[in-house]
Amino acid sequence: MTVAVPDTLDEALSPGWLTSALQPRFPGIEVTSATLGPVVDRVSTNARFTIECAEGVPEGLSPNLCVKGYFNAEGRTTRAAGEPEALFYRDLRDHIGARTLRSVYADLDPDTHHGVVITEDIVPQNCAFLDAGSDYTPDQVADSLAEYAKLHAATWGNSRWGHQPWLAPRLTGAIRAMGIEEITARVDRNFHGPNGIRVPDELKDAPRWSPPTWGWSRPSRPSTRRPTGA
Numbered sequence: 001m002t003v004a005v006p007d008t009l010d011e012a013l014s015p016g017w018l019t020s021a022l023q024p025r026f027p028g029i030e031v032t033s034a035t036l037g038p039v040v041d042r043v044s045t046n047a048r049f050t051i052e053c054a055e056g057v058p059e060g061l062s063p064n065l066c067v068k069g070y071f072n073a074e075g076r077t078t079r080a081a082g083e084p085e086a087l088f089y090r091d092l093r094d095h096i097g098a099r100t101l102r103s104v105y106a107d108l109d110p111d112t113h114h115g116v117v118i119t120e121d122i123v124p125q126n127c128a129f130l131d132a133g134s135d136y137t138p139d140q141v142a143d144s145l146a147e148y149a150k151l152h153a154a155t156w157g158n159s160r161w162g163h164q165p166w167l168a169p170r171l172t173g174a175i176r177a178m179g180i181e182e183i184t185a186r187v188d189r190n191f192h193g194p195n196g197i198r199v200p201d202e203l204k205d206a207p208r209w210s211p212p213t214w215g216w217s218r219p220s221r222p223s224t225r226r227p228t229g230a
Helices: 015-022 079-095 138-155 171-178 180-191
Strands: 031-041 045-053 064-069 103-108 115-120
Touching: 015 031, 015 103, 064 079, 079 103, 079 115, 079 138, 171 180
Parallel strands: none
Antiparallel strands: 031 045, 045 064, 064 115, 103 115
């Protein structure tokens, strides 16, 4: 880790920290200012911003960037949730050939497990950051599955990645932490709340989608079978 992972959004947007964070990929860069743009602040914080540099923004670096971290009060209690994403962009992304956001910084604090990622801001490129409520066409789903296939093809049977703790399945941990009844209740609330408005009635059967139907008999002993319907 060449520079400490920022603890706050203000620190992440400070010219001094940005200069140190971007130096490994862009030697000689000196960030002189960062102008904050739109911020999406839920559990994680996603902040778009624009930088200026002493000698101009170096070739290969967009001045339009976006930082993701767990900076707010709620996010601080779940910072470890960002570990897989940060390590994916730091260690794995450049080896798989799949289409992803282009990151210019990604790292993890070894003590707090706070992961922070800076990517190019794709909005000026006539693209959009999606969320769970965004429309997604069948063609887009097919394209995404093709990219997932590249990811799995690049890492399948590779011992370098097969034993990385941050790549281990996390479903059984969620089952142990929340319990099957709570997970089922959450699924049911999603189906019968605003998120489920366009879900066909015949699919609004929460127990059908709960962990017992995924092939696990007990949370502590996951089956090797594929989830139902996979």
